[in-house]
Amino acid sequence: MTSRKLVNFLFKTFMIGGITGLIISFFIKSEDYANYISPFDFIEVLGLVLFFIGLGLTFSVVSMTGFFAYLFIHRMGLNLFRSFWPTVQVLLIAFVLFDLVYFPYQATNGEVAVYWYILMAAALLAVGWIVAKRKAKETNKHAFIPALFFMVVITTVEWVPGLQVEGTDYAWLMVAPLLACNTYQLLTLHRITKSDEATQSENQKGTKAPKKQAGAKKA
Template sequence: MNSRNLVNFLWKTFIIGGIAGLVVSFFVKPQDYATYLSPFDFIEVVGLILFFVGLGLTFSVVSMTGFFAYLFIHRMGLNMFRSFWPTVQVLVIAFVLFDLVYFPYRAADGTVAIYWYILGAAGLLAFGWVVAKRKAKETNPKAFVPALFFMVVITTVEWVPGLQVQGSDYAWLMIVPLLACNTYQLLTLHRITKKAERKQTEGKKTSKLSKNAKASKA
């Protein structure tokens, strides 16, 4: 991947995070918008929109940081555990899903039913499973477990600040941009890489044909 493709990749991730942050705010914080819509206050509404877009942009930066950290972790895991790395990733996924249920439920001290936390963890797993299947289909079957690891484990690590805040509003405002950005990055990187490799191959073929043509003329 050249620098131009990298900048384009990061820029699109950044924009997706901002849009996702704004869209989810309409559903999570409708009362904030309602306050300034009746009576209508243009300045306050614009300020509110910019705030939630900025929040989404911030989470997109967290997502990008997590993605490049994942690439390093994956390479290190392959070097350390070799053929056992997929098994290690599955165990870590199971551990993280358990943590997503157990620790928030204990922190809530029984005020929230445990099945809500189970549904949340199951929802994250289901979403990650769908994305990982798509990744494996577009690349190779061995990519499924690493992709699921990224979508579940890395997303959860990125989501920790949102889980520590009391109430669910901030958690939703954070998880939606994270999932949107992580999905985009995971499903786009290999496409960009393949496109770059194809252009490089075509360039070599063109150069070879040009050299052959010059040699035949000589």
């Protein structure tokens, strides 16, 4: 991957996080917007917009950090566990999904029904499953489990600060940019590397052609 493509990749991830943070704020913090829309206060509305864009940008940085950490973890897992690495990833996925239900429910002392946490974990698994299926379709079937691992386990690790805050607003404001950025990174990286490989192969063919022509002239 060239430096130009890497910068473009990171910049787009950055922008996706900011835009997603702003969009989700319209739903999660609609009351805050409503307070300054009627009567309309341009400065306050602009302040809210900039704040939530900045919040989304911050979470996009968390996502990028998690993504590059995942690339290292995946390579280390292959070297350490070898053929057992897919099984280890499945076990970690199951463990994290269980934690998403059990520990938050225990922290509320039963004040929040457990099925809400089950739905939250199921929704994360569903999104991860869809993205992983797309990744496997565009690359190969062996990419499904690593992609699901990234979307479930790594996203949950990145999401921990949002889960520790009281209330659900911050959790939603955080998870939406994380999922958007993680999805983009996961589904874009192989496309960039494929285009680089195609360019290299074309360049190699171009350098071989003059040699063949030169040989033909000597004959």
